[in-house]
Amino acid sequence: MSTRAQPAAPAAMIDSLRAAFSGRLITEANDLEPFVIDWRRRYFGRALAVAQPDTVADVAAVVRWCAAQRVPIVPQGGNTGMSGAATPDESGHAVVLSLARLKKIRAIDTINNSITVEAGCVLSELRDAADQAGRLFPLSLPSEGSCTIGGNLSTNAGGVQVLRYGNARELCLGLEVITPDGEIWNGLRGLRKDNTGYDLRDLFIGAEGTLGVITAATLKLFPKPAAQITAMATVATPHAALKLLEQAQAALGSSLTAFELISDLCIDLVLQHFPDCRLPFAQRSPYYVLIESSDSEGAEHAEAQFEALMQRAIEAGLVDDAAVASSLAQSRAMWALRENISEAQALTGKNIKHDIAVPISAIGDFVEKTNALIAQRFPGIRMVVFGHLGDGNLHYNVSPPVDRCGPEHEAEFLALQPELNLITHDSVVAFNGSISAEHGLGQLRRDESARYKSPVEMALMRRVKQALDPLGIMNPGKVLPPA
Numbered sequence: 001m002s003t004r005a006q007p008a009a010p011a012a013m014i015d016s017l018r019a020a021f022s023g024r025l026i027t028e029a030n031d032l033e034p035f036v037i038d039w040r041r042r043y044f045g046r047a048l049a050v051a052q053p054d055t056v057a058d059v060a061a062v063v064r065w066c067a068a069q070r071v072p073i074v075p076q077g078g079n080t081g082m083s084g085a086a087t088p089d090e091s092g093h094a095v096v097l098s099l100a101r102l103k104k105i106r107a108i109d110t111i112n113n114s115i116t117v118e119a120g121c122v123l124s125e126l127r128d129a130a131d132q133a134g135r136l137f138p139l140s141l142p143s144e145g146s147c148t149i150g151g152n153l154s155t156n157a158g159g160v161q162v163l164r165y166g167n168a169r170e171l172c173l174g175l176e177v178i179t180p181d182g183e184i185w186n187g188l189r190g191l192r193k194d195n196t197g198y199d200l201r202d203l204f205i206g207a208e209g210t211l212g213v214i215t216a217a218t219l220k221l222f223p224k225p226a227a228q229i230t231a232m233a234t235v236a237t238p239h240a241a242l243k244l245l246e247q248a249q250a251a252l253g254s255s256l257t258a259f260e261l262i263s264d265l266c267i268d269l270v271l272q273h274f275p276d277c278r279l280p281f282a283q284r285s286p287y288y289v290l291i292e293s294s295d296s297e298g299a300e301h302a303e304a305q306f307e308a309l310m311q312r313a314i315e316a317g318l319v320d321d322a323a324v325a326s327s328l329a330q331s332r333a334m335w336a337l338r339e340n341i342s343e344a345q346a347l348t349g350k351n352i353k354h355d356i357a358v359p360i361s362a363i364g365d366f367v368e369k370t371n372a373l374i375a376q377r378f379p380g381i382r383m384v385v386f387g388h389l390g391d392g393n394l395h396y397n398v399s400p401p402v403d404r405c406g407p408e409h410e411a412e413f414l415a416l417q418p419e420l421n422l423i424t425h426d427s428v429v430a431f432n433g434s435i436s437a438e439h440g441l442g443q444l445r446r447d448e449s450a451r452y453k454s455p456v457e458m459a460l461m462r463r464v465k466q467a468l469d470p471l472g473i474m475n476p477g478k479v480l481p482p483a
Contacts, residue, residue, distance in 0.1 A: 014027055021059075021065070022054050023101055025051055026049060026051075040084075043084040045094075046091065046092035047094055051096070052100055054101050056176065059215050060182045063182040067182055071094065072094040072475075074088045074095070075099065076151075077120065077151025082353070084478075085440050085479075086151070087443070102216075104117070104118045106118065108129065108130070108135075110135060113220060114190045115129065116188055116190070119215050123143075136223065138164070138257075139157065139161070150215070150217075153168050153172060153204075155206065155438070158437065159438075163258060163259055165222070172217055173190045174189045175214055180212060185200070188217070203468075208478050226299075228292060229331075230290070230292050232290050232291070233321070234283075234320045236285070237287065241289050242361065242389070247316075251308070252305060256291070257292050259290075259390030262338060262341070263386060264287065266386045267288065269341065270337055273340075273343070274343075277336050345397060353395065353398075355435075355438060356437055358433035362392075366433070370396070370424060380404075382402070383399075421448065429452050450481045458480075
């Protein structure tokens with residue numbers, strides 16, 4: 001926990017806010033702590049209070065109160081974000097607006113293949129509700145046991161199945177939003193087609209709470225696949241992985257749901273910190289690919305397709321070894337190698353994260369060139385490269401040399417961050433990529449974005465912000481750098 005003291009809020013303001021809505025109001029310093037520190041413990045803020053309304057009308061009431069008092073609002077879901085978007089600044093003037101108590105599943109329509117849920121619904125509970133209705137909600141993240149759908153939409157979360165189903169934006173049919181002046185916009189129509197003007201829904205998705213507060217969403221559901229098959233393969237380079245991706249797309253078509261690239265250093269960290277994990281190969285490899293297929297014809301058909309794909313890849317020299325999961329337990333064991341990477345990094349010590357995207361065809365050249373640039377400038381630095389090869393999104397992370405991992409070296413290593421970011425992100429943009437693929441800008445990438453976005457793009461974003469939030473109270477200090 002932070003040792004920073006929370007400033008005492010004026011009693012009259014707290015009493016006024018308490019009278020404005022029904023729900024929980026948190027003002028005690030110890031109780032505020034979990035809401036003012038981000039998941040990575042990178043940002044430590046202060047808050048006037050944390051408001052947890054019980055209803056959508058109460059959310060609107062809190063926003064109206066904040067607008068009248070000119071109090072900044074920091075919307076927060078599960079507080080699992082990676083870029084500090086849900087953490088207030090250090091002034092102590094903001095109200096953290098937690099949507100945790102808005103968690104109802106309002107409706108499931110199996111004919112329209114849609115589900116309407118409130119913003120505080122935990123992602124795993126949403127997925128379970130869809131499963132019980134005989135449907136699939138495909139958004140899947142390592143934090144799904146604590147992240148909420150409102151936060152997922154506000155950051156346009158991706159996850160491992162974007163290749164087949166798309167980002168959170170593609171999974172959303174409609175939103176309910178509280179505007180910065182406290183009005184309720186109900187756009188929960190559940191339509192696949194609605195060509196009646198500006199797409200307001202897409203303004204709020206990915207806006208990280210800077211334009212309004214998402215309180216509910218209508219989301220797409222899909223038929224449950226008859227079988228899901230998982231496989232791992234060893235490859236020498238990202239270039240070989242790309243060729244395997246091309247073969248997998250040709251062989252599996254739309255049933256290919258995930259295609260993840262994992263470097264050997266990632267596996268090394270996971271095996272070090274999670275001894276129950278096992279690599280399904282006798283020999284280590286520079287890189288590994290994790291592939292999943294969702295088949296509509298059953299397990300036997302899916303297994304036959306996978307085995308034929310891997311056999312062709314081995315014969316072509318793209319793959320050195322391959323393993324196809326023959327049970328749910330084996331599938332989960334393979335996915336554990338991928339899903340435990342971030343936690344293994346955290347257990348190892350401080351690391352510098354980059355959530356980047358480049359055109360899929362450029363990933364091999366990007367990794368090769370950028371690795372070389374960083375190695376030349378910082379000998380001994382270790383590259384922790386993994387991510388969603390199938391949609392061009394890599395978690396291109398940097399760890400210190402093996403002999404400089406201790407706490408006594410942390411400050412020295414973190415001091416390299418500005419230069420490491422510059423090398424990485426300049427390379428990303430040289431390959432026509434993005435410096436934030438799925439984590440959002442938040443506070444972390446806010447100022448850097450001005451270096452890479454054109455003046456026209458920045459001006460348009462500022463005009464949207466000014467038009468919707470003229471008082472500037474919605475999550476200030478996030479996404480847009482100071483003018």
